[in-house]
Amino acid sequence: MNNDIDSALAxxxxxxxxxxxxxxxxxxxCAIASRSSSSxxxxxxxxxxxxxxxxxxxxxxxxxxxEARAVSTLAPFGAPSPLAPSSLLLEPR
Structure with missing residues (x-):
């Protein structure tokens, strides 16, 4: 397979x-050495x-x-989480 890129690289x-x-x-x-001497x-x-x-x-x-405190507890099972994607999409902005 010979593409234009192949001929350009050749x-x-x-x-x-x-x-x-x-x-x-x-x-x-030399530039690095001159900078390191004035560092x-x-x-x-x-x-x-x-x-x-x-x-x-x-x-x-x-x-x-x-003192830092949690505003609300988030349960993985049970009541729906306020940060769940389904609840975030349904709320008006």
């Missing part, structure tokens, strides 16, 4: 790589954000605003 496979791609890996690695500020910001998230999680767990 042309790409036989084509020479673009000249601008020569040395691309070296340029990318001291980013590391400090990341650590302070992590510390803030940790403190916020501890405080929000230690100081609850109100």
């Amino acid at each position: 042309r790409f496979a036989g084509a020479e790589p673009h000249a601008g791609l020569a040395g691309l890996e070296d340029r990318v690695m 001291g500020l980013a590391m400090g910001a990341s650590l302070s954000a992590a510390a803030f998230a940790l403190v916020l999680g501890i405080v929000s767990n230690a100081v609850p605003l109100a």
Whole structure:
């Protein structure tokens, strides 16, 4: 089975790589190395954000605003559930 995609892929496979791609890996690695040397500020910001998230999680767990309670009990058998699809479709909006 020879489709247009097959012939296009065959042309790409036989084509020479673009000249601008020569040395691309070296340029990318140099760019990464230059960014990692100046990442001291980013590391400090990341650590302070992590510390803030940790403190916020501890405080929000230690100081609850109100006790959580269920509004209504949902029984799988018996009375129809207020969240059943059949009851949601029949109610006017």
